[in-house]
Amino acid sequence: MKSLPVPADEALSDDILILPAGLSDLRAVRRLEKACFRREDIWPLVESLWVLTSPGMVRLKMVKSEEVIGFLSGYTLSGREVGWISSIGIAPAWQGRQLGERLLAAGEHALGTRVIRLTVRASNTPAIHLYERTGYRQIQTARGYYVGGEDGLVFEKLLSD
Numbered sequence: 001m002k003s004l005p006v007p008a009d010e011a012l013s014d015d016i017l018i019l020p021a022g023l024s025d026l027r028a029v030r031r032l033e034k035a036c037f038r039r040e041d042i043w044p045l046v047e048s049l050w051v052l053t054s055p056g057m058v059r060l061k062m063v064k065s066e067e068v069i070g071f072l073s074g075y076t077l078s079g080r081e082v083g084w085i086s087s088i089g090i091a092p093a094w095q096g097r098q099l100g101e102r103l104l105a106a107g108e109h110a111l112g113t114r115v116i117r118l119t120v121r122a123s124n125t126p127a128i129h130l131y132e133r134t135g136y137r138q139i140q141t142a143r144g145y146y147v148g149g150e151d152g153l154v155f156e157k158l159l160s161d
């Protein structure tokens, strides 16, 4: 796997865009996934294809200088009452700069539901910190949810109208 470019120290600012993603982003999204997630959590190709093409899914890419440095997907349930974030990742070289927060906020907005939920590995401290800092609270533990038997923690955020 090729490494993702290391960002210069200069700012993160304005030339970071969050845009709808589609099938033409397949390669970039797969590359990002492989860089972000442990092997057992990487979606099979068919699932990436489904996420990038299925009607009604939310899929957003974060782009800097034409490089995809972040990706989020989600879907809605219960007559658009509940939105689930199914994946969020920021390229390792760009982590720790609150870009995940920006992408998460964009995903929440795109889902447009009053309730947002997601599931996270119990050991994924950076992600849990991000969720807790942005108003999520744990509502459930899904025992043995992940490959390898690790628990999933289900987090929920209630958005005001």
Ligand SMILES: CC(C)(COP(=O)(O)OP(=O)(O)OC[C@H]1O[C@@H](n2cnc3c(N)ncnc32)[C@H](O)[C@@H]1OP(=O)(O)O)[C@@H](O)C(=O)NCCC(=O)NCCS
Binding pocket: 036, 037, 087, 088, 089, 090, 091, 094, 095, 096, 097, 098, 099, 100, 101, 119, 120, 121, 124, 125, 126, 127, 129, 130, 133
């Ligand atoms: C989870 C993720 C999207 C957060 O994005 P981010 O842009 O790094 O988010 P933040 O900059 O807000 O950092 C979140 C927290 O992780 C910490 N963190 C981020 N990168 C880190 C690193 N390389 N080493 C240690 N801590 C790190 C930050 O300090 C922050 O903790 P804090 O809230 O206590 O300050 C990103 O870490 C990621 O892509 N992880 C791999 C994929 C993943 O696990 N996705 C979530 C699946 S549920």
